[in-house]
Amino acid sequence: MAHLDRIFHSLSDSTRRAVIAQLAHGPASVGDLAQRHSMALPSFMKHVRVLEESEIVVSRKMGRVRMCQLRPDALTIAQGWLERERRIWESRLDRLDSFVETLAEQDNAHGHE
Amino acid sequence: MAHLDRIFHSLSDSTRRAVIAQLAHGPASVGDLAQRHSMALPSFMKHVRVLEESEIVVSRKMGRVRMCQLRPDALTIAQGWLERERRIWESRLDRLDSFVETLAEQDNAHGHE
DNA sequence: GGATTAGTTAGCCATATGGCTCATCTTGAT
DNA sequence: ATCAAGATGAGCCATATGGCTAACTAATCC
Structure with missing residues (x-):
């Protein structure tokens, strides 16, 4: 690298x-x-x-x-790395959201709104 | 900065x-x-x-x-800078394309200086 | 209580970085 | 032919970086 x-x-x-x-x-x-x-x-x-x-x-x-x-592709390599990491990070946040939602649903399992 | x-x-x-x-x-x-x-x-x-x-x-x-x-916004600042610069760079390349086209047209019309 | 684990602090060391000046080289202008 | 301009090369200097060890603190475990 x-x-x-x-x-x-x-x-x-x-x-x-x-x-x-x-x-x-x-x-x-x-x-x-x-x-x-x-x-x-x-x-x-x-x-x-x-x-x-x-x-x-x-x-x-x-x-x-x-x-x-x-150079024409001067900054794309740097952008590529950042974008990849951000994607991983954000998809994890998404999963985390749904995980939290799941928790919330389970939490509401006996007291539905 | x-x-x-x-x-x-x-x-x-x-x-x-x-x-x-x-x-x-x-x-x-x-x-x-x-x-x-x-x-x-x-x-x-x-x-x-x-x-x-x-x-x-x-x-x-x-x-x-x-x-x-x-941090949630960890990499956005870096991405922001890169994206801004790339945008400037690319819009310039676009203008340059049309400029070169214009030159070519003029070149066909009048000859060189 | 005493041992263990997870950091933390302090300090050493070699190399890299980012600035400078002075000397040099090549090219363009006169 | 000479001189000025634009780099470039060599080398100096202070500070920053990235690694280490050794000693210390603070939490956890037996």
Whole structure:
């Protein structure tokens, strides 16, 4: 599960989430992305690399500019995991509800409303 | 957005994701949870604490046993963020499609610049 | 009461993270 | 040909993370 580790780790930093949010609106160069975050470029580059290693972002160099963009399926893996767990959790709550209902019915067995 | 930071950080560790997965099936004590992960209890407790600080898990002590359970809205915040970003990203791709179509049409009409 | 069980606290350690600066390299503009 | 711009590489630093052991507390069991 090292991939999920990397994906969620990427998402755990607000700078990187901001980069994702920005890239959701369209491709941008490292410089463009860096501008909004008052941070030295080498520091910022580390974030870009983290995003690339988690396969959320791809980039390629055109001239001296590196253009970055989101991968089409960037967030679906993370969403998939969350959705699966939530489903399990909710189906359990449903069963629990009906279990509680059953209990309630049994409880009412001798005093029907 | 320190809260999102903490949530995604919690999710970035496979031990903690396993705990969430287990808790999705129902409450469990710290001991129950720890058993499957060959790890010293104090190490494991740190994970539990991380999960509590990110408000994914709540626990309360009954006797000498600490019972843990998922919070009902545990994963919705993370899902919400992911869903918002994906929506932006996809609506942009839609616009881009029509933009490319438009370009193609113009290209056919006038030639290039 | 004494032993056992389930956590908890404290502290150690190696590595990872996230920031910085300074030096370098490549490309684009003049 | 030179210079500026956009990255990139190397390396420093403080703090955080994730593991451990050992010692302690508090509930339960015999």
